[in-house]
Amino acid sequence: MLDIIKNKIILIYTILLSILSWGIFALEDSSGKGILTLLNVILLNVPLVSIIFSTIYLYNSSEFIELLLSQPIKRSRIWVSFYIGLLVAHWISYIIGVAVPILIFKFSAVGMILIIVGILINAIFISLAFLSTAITKDKAKGIGMSILLWLFFALLFDGIVLFLLFQFSEYPIEKFMVFIAAFSPIDLARILVLLNLDVSALMGYTGAIFKQYFGSQLGMIVTFSLLLIWAIIPFMISKRIFNKLDL
């Protein structure tokens, strides 16, 4: 949608992303290390911007959605168009800001995986934004919920995982940890990239388990499908709610 692309915030976000990626590649001596730094930036910033911007945008568009509803157009189509609009706008920012520098500095399998992971992360967090918008009509509550979701996945989830690891370090819970990781899209994405960077040794014994699970072809497919599910399911739920929503 034209409106989103013309939005100043999206423009600033694109510039910010490019400065970050160019800066990182210029500062780090090896592009491998660059990828690692970039990974952390992506996993923290991209979800934050996608979820918060989309939530606020949707709330600000509520009257416009109302106007669209008075036109002969299916409810679910309106919702899907907004999703596609936001997604495309974020993808354009991401591709200009991150994908292009990666392709220039580090054109490799890991680079490609990082690009794809970022694209999926965009879709996942926009999808979550739609869910929190559909759940509550109150703008403050909706934005709060989005911030909490981001906090949970970006920071708290890791804390919980670490806590579990320490508490149950005596028990063989590695397989369980793999299962737990599926519940956080950010962790899934991180594992996916790290394993392809060959730094999984840093992750210790659990890392070996992860490598066993995620490093193989099958593991990759499973992780990608999990990420896809993360992008689709919240949006589908939100669409069902929206179909019955009063505006």
Add this chain to the structure above:
Amino acid sequence: MIEIIQLKKSFGKLNVLKEINLSLHDGESYALIGPNGCGKTTLIKSILGIVIANNGDIRINQKSILNQFDYRKSIGYMPQIGHYPSNMTIGNIIEMIRVIRDTDEKIDEELYFAFNLHHSLDKKMSTLSGGTTQKVSAFLAFMFNPNLLILDEPTAGLDPISSEILKEKIIREKNNGKTFLITSHILSELDEMISQLIYMQDGAVLFHLPVDEIREQTQENKISKAIATMLKNKFYVTNH
């Protein structure tokens, strides 16, 4: 023909509409009036499918509109306050609605020129005044020659000249056999525009009468005075 059958709607514990029964005939012009918060806008939004009722049915030409969207092709809606994406221009908005409607029908450009919108096609929606936004809404409502026009406070925020243009347009279209559903708090301006009057209070229809009959009963010529007399004397009780 629109039939509203036992329509109920509540937001949480608040009963906004309590069993509304109405039938609106083609070619008539209805005024929907009542105090603030009596459920006028909710009723309009239910007809448009923006609000989904808890109970009851709305039928347009014998067809239920629940979970339908095609019927809106023949409805033009002008909201009380229009909100449009702020980064789009007037031209963008018009083009977009055209794409959504996707018809080859001739576009009614009368208001477009009357409101001088063609001079400000490149203006962004966020820079427009409330009145200009209303002009855009009015034009969009009339654009596709709909049979039913739903206007929520059409002249609120318009300058006197524009509001006169809009009123004349309404009267002209009414004489062309279009059906109107108009809400307004400015009763004096309704005089020439309407033929039937629906008075709502606390989510229920208090009375629904042809304007001529109201005038006859109350011996008042002006609608505003007639309604005041009606409410004072509670004429509607005998008529209900």
